[in-house]
Each structure stands twice: as structure tokens, then as C-alpha cells.
Amino acid sequence: MLALWLSSSQIYAQSKFRIVCVGNSITYGSGLKDRLSESYPARLQALLGSKYEVLNFGVSGATMLKKGNKPYWNTPEYQQVMNAAPDLVFIKLGTNDSKQINRAEMPGFEADYKEMIQAFKGLSTKPRVVLLLPIKAFSDEKFGISGTYLKASMIPVIQKIAYDEQLEILDLYSLFADKEALLADKIHPNATGDNFIALRLEAFLKQQTKPLKSLAAKLKTPVQVDSFYGYESLKFSFQGHEARIVQPKKVAKGMPWIWRARFWGHEPQTDIALLERGFYLVYCDVAELFGNAESIRIWNDFYASLQKMGFAKKAVLEGMSRGGVYVYNWAAANPEKVACVYADNPVLDLKSWPGGKGQGPGSKESWATFLKDYGYQTETDAMTFKGSPIDQIEAIVKGKYPMLHVCGDIDEVVPMSENSLPFAEKIKLAGGNIQIIHKPEGKHHPHSLPNPQPIVDFILKATGH
Structure with missing residues (x-):
């Protein structure tokens, strides 16, 4: 009886459209009172309903760079993504790569990003991969993150990657250009800001396109x-x-x-x-x-x-x-x-x-x-x-x-x-x-x-x- 219950529950879980959110502390929900309900992946789950399963694999401080100070590649969450059988992957990395400590390795950013994309695309589920531009950082000092460097040197590379890999890309940077009030520490959005991201992702997923x-x-x-x-x-x-x-x-x-x-x-x-x-x-x-x-x-x-x-x-x-x-x-x-x-x-x-x-x-x-x-x-x-x-x-x-x-x-x-x-x-x-x-x-x-x-x-x- 237990085996039958496990089998049916697994089939039910697999019947849902599974969305995986790869990212850093903003994806994880750092600074929120209740990240399990207020992070943008959690809010996206609430907006989309029971036919979808949204998984949060954000890691605070994570970099896309393999030689960064905290590579996402080396985290348990990366392996969890690889085992999650996703139908869609949102990638939101790059903010921590803007830190001074990581800039010497920036020549490898594009290749590392493309390698991660290919790793996800190579999964048996052949997921749709969507790139998310980092949101605007309103500081060049907090947590070592540079908003100036992010805009001038990181975002153009991510846009180039989207072009080279023929992937969809969403401009969260401009979406937050007038939203400094939603970033209490100038880097991380509050619950309202996370909901703002979730609403954009929901609208994107519901677009009627061909x-x-x-x-x-x-x-x-x-x-x-x-x-x-x-x-x-x-x-x-x-x-x-x-x-x-x-x-x-x-x-x-x-x-x-x-x-x-x-x-x-x-x-x-x-x-x-x-x-x-x-x-x-x-x-x-x-x-x-x-x-x-x-x-x-x-x-x-x-x-x-x-x-x-x-x-x-x-x-x-x-x-x-x-x-x-x-x-x-x-x-x-x-x-x-x-x-x-x-x-x-x-x-x-x-x-x-x-x-x-x-x-x-x-x-x-x-x-x-x-x-x-x-x-x-x-x-x-x-x-x-x-x-x-x-x-x-x-x-x-x-x-x-x-x-x-x-x-x-x-x-x-x-x-x-x-x-x-x-x-x-x-x-x-x-x-x-x-x-x-x-x-x-x-x-x-x-x-x-x-x-x-x-x-x-x-x-x-x-x-x-």
C-alpha cells in the first residue's frame, strides 16, 4: 500500500511543469522575514498554482565564475538542479561576479556561463533555459558588489551570451531602475521587490507566443x-x-x-x-x-x-x-x-x-x-x-x-x-x-x-x- 502511495505521488509530482530557479542570495531570499513564502521563487509558485512546481536553488554569495570566490558549480544546489528534471531553468547569476575579488577571473565568465547553459540543456528533460539580467545594484560598496561594474561590464556579456546561445533573456535591471526604495540594503529586494520579480516571470510564462x-x-x-x-x-x-x-x-x-x-x-x-x-x-x-x-x-x-x-x-x-x-x-x-x-x-x-x-x-x-x-x-x-x-x-x-x-x-x-x-x-x-x-x-x-x-x-x- 505504501509502495502504491509513493508511486502515485511521484507520478503526480512529475506531471507538474517544473521550474528551477538558479541564482544567488536574491534568489535564495536573503534578508526576507520569511524567505520560504516571500522569495521570488516562492511567490512565483503561489502565482502559478498547483500545475507548476517552482524550486528555489539560490545560494547566497554564489558566482557564475568557476574560479570565483564562491562558485555555484561547487554547491550542493548545483547538483540538485542537475537531478531535478526541470522543464524550465531561470538563471540569475552575475551580481557577485562583479566583486573586486573576482574581476581578475572575468575573462572566463562568458565561457563558464555558456558551459552551465549547455549542462542544463543537456539534461534528459531538455529544459527551456531563460537568462535573467541582474537587478540594479544601487551601491558600489555594499557586500563588495559594484553596481557600476555590473552595468558596464557584466550585463553586456550576459546579453551577448543570450545572443550566441539563442536564449530568451529578461531585463530585470531596467525593471528595478526606479525601485531603490524596494532594496533596503541597496542590493537585496524586500518582499515587495521579490513579488515584483515574480509577477514579471509569471507574465513572461503566460505570454502567447510561437x-x-x-x-x-x-x-x-x-x-x-x-x-x-x-x-x-x-x-x-x-x-x-x-x-x-x-x-x-x-x-x-x-x-x-x-x-x-x-x-x-x-x-x-x-x-x-x-x-x-x-x-x-x-x-x-x-x-x-x-x-x-x-x-x-x-x-x-x-x-x-x-x-x-x-x-x-x-x-x-x-x-x-x-x-x-x-x-x-x-x-x-x-x-x-x-x-x-x-x-x-x-x-x-x-x-x-x-x-x-x-x-x-x-x-x-x-x-x-x-x-x-x-x-x-x-x-x-x-x-x-x-x-x-x-x-x-x-x-x-x-x-x-x-x-x-x-x-x-x-x-x-x-x-x-x-x-x-x-x-x-x-x-x-x-x-x-x-x-x-x-x-x-x-x-x-x-x-x-x-x-x-x-x-x-x-x-x-x-x-x-
Whole structure:
């Protein structure tokens, strides 16, 4: 009878989807009042329910480095992982490797990380392996951990590993960029912080995605393949202009995508967060045409080429600074093709910038380019220009898509008083849907938000994801 009970219980346990959490003290739950219920693996178990089994194999102080001061490789927990028959492994190591005592061994970090990945992938259960970037450390001294070194030297290597090994990677670093209050000792999250991690992992596990089929062959043009923060980027020429498509590890339903208008790779945290969620990231450089008819024609053709590859009918448009002109002028010409607009300190009146006809300094060089782009011979003629986004309110609201602006209230380059504020007022009067996230002490730079979650949530809602 006992043997029968043991057999049935083992079968029941094996029928659950087993998740293994490999990590350091943050995974273990150091500093929590009740780590058995408050650590992020424990919270993930509670969120996922009885069909899942989440095992915590975190080890305080552990390093990925085999020659580190406390190698995870040499712990009983590592052997337990190897014997756990996991279906999925989350790896969250690297924070302790940033310590001064370990830096002489850093040349071996990449090889050691890849070896551990292969060890897990070689298990009989063939688990899905997912890399977790370390959360932000708000100190260069506590416990010997250096937040500066972690960001500059550790995270890029982990992103490279994710690219080389074609593995999914989650950016917990940006997720904690504005969460210092949740790290009482500046390193370890409290119970609220651990729950925050668990919620992100739960959302990741519940994403509706399908395996990626690379688009490289469909481009029918020479393609340069490289890494965009751990994701495969396809760089090619489109009608003589640089273009890019960055592919997610797995594709969300409907092939959603975000279209970066300008300044490729600048403040990429929103782009990275959407790639995590199965969105594509695309780019077609039409600098510096300032949203004129030629730029719209090129983008129309680029959009048509993406449609042939199966991309969603409606694009998420992303415009930083002068990129605001590009996205809104294209949206005004193509209102039915826009899911939403995220604009960041956007130029919405070309007379304000680069014209410098108001409070801002403008740019003489860029203003000369504008005059050429639009065929103006004199300043007097240019003052009759009515092709800025602020002049096209009716065409923009026709699309009935939501708009989000992230703005520094003391933007010294593109004054809000001449751009986002009057634009938003006109949009609302015309029945449009727009909201502004204000950065009270913010200037023109930096763009975006350190933690892009409010932007990401807006986009996910607008696209039904």
C-alpha cells in the first residue's frame, strides 16, 4: 500500500511543469522575514498554482565564475538542479561576479556561463533555459558588489551570451531602475521587490507566443546579422536607406511591431521590453527629410514590404525628439495603419525646432536642411509652412489611436510650451486620445524612462497584448 502511495505521488509530482530557479542570495531570499513564502521563487509558485512546481536553488554569495570566490558549480544546489528534471531553468547569476575579488577571473565568465547553459540543456528533460539580467545594484560598496561594474561590464556579456546561445533573456535591471526604495540594503529586494520579480516571470510564462522563423530569407537582399542587446538584428538596405528588423526570441500573436523613427538604439529600454514580449523592432532611416513627402513615400513602401512578411496591420510608432515629426506626419497620411504613438520630447512644430522661431535655440544647420527638404528659398516663404504635426490635428485624430508623450518639463531644446502642450490641447479639443507623462526636472536628455514599464503598459493595452 505504501509502495502504491509513493508511486502515485511521484507520478503526480512529475506531471507538474517544473521550474528551477538558479541564482544567488536574491534568489535564495536573503534578508526576507520569511524567505520560504516571500522569495521570488516562492511567490512565483503561489502565482502559478498547483500545475507548476517552482524550486528555489539560490545560494547566497554564489558566482557564475568557476574560479570565483564562491562558485555555484561547487554547491550542493548545483547538483540538485542537475537531478531535478526541470522543464524550465531561470538563471540569475552575475551580481557577485562583479566583486573586486573576482574581476581578475572575468575573462572566463562568458565561457563558464555558456558551459552551465549547455549542462542544463543537456539534461534528459531538455529544459527551456531563460537568462535573467541582474537587478540594479544601487551601491558600489555594499557586500563588495559594484553596481557600476555590473552595468558596464557584466550585463553586456550576459546579453551577448543570450545572443550566441539563442536564449530568451529578461531585463530585470531596467525593471528595478526606479525601485531603490524596494532594496533596503541597496542590493537585496524586500518582499515587495521579490513579488515584483515574480509577477514579471509569471507574465513572461503566460505570454502567447510561437517559435521564431527568421525573416532573413524573405528580405531577398544582402543582410548583415548582429546583436541588438541579445536579440538578432537584420541590417539591410531599403531603397538606398539603412533599415533594420530586430527579431524577438518568440513571436507574439499577430506579429506586433514597434517602429523606431530616429536615433537607432538610443535609450532602448522600451524596445528591449517589447522584444521580450514577442514584438518585432523595425527601423528605416530617412534622415534627414523631416517628414516630407519623400520620407512618407519611402516609409509607405517599407510598410508594404513588412506587410508581405506578415507583420501586424497596425504599427506602434516611436518618435524621440525630431522623430516625432516623422511618426506623426506618416500617421497623418496613414491613420488606419497606426496602433498607437509613443513620442518622447517630440518635435511637433518645425518652426520651434529646428527653426528656433520661439523660445528654443533651434539649429541653423538643421533649419537649412529643412528649407531644402521642403523647397523653400527664403525665411519668409518658410513661415507659411503648415506641414508640422501640430498643423495636422484633424488627420491625426482620424486614426482614433491613443498617444503617449513622455516629456521633460524644462526641455531646453524642444520646449513643451511650443510642442507637446499646444499639440495635446488641440488633440483633445478634436476628440483625440492623448496623455503626457511629465518629468518635472527633466530636460531634453535623457529620453525615455529608466524603467519603461508605464510606456510598455500603454503599448500593450493599445495593441491588445
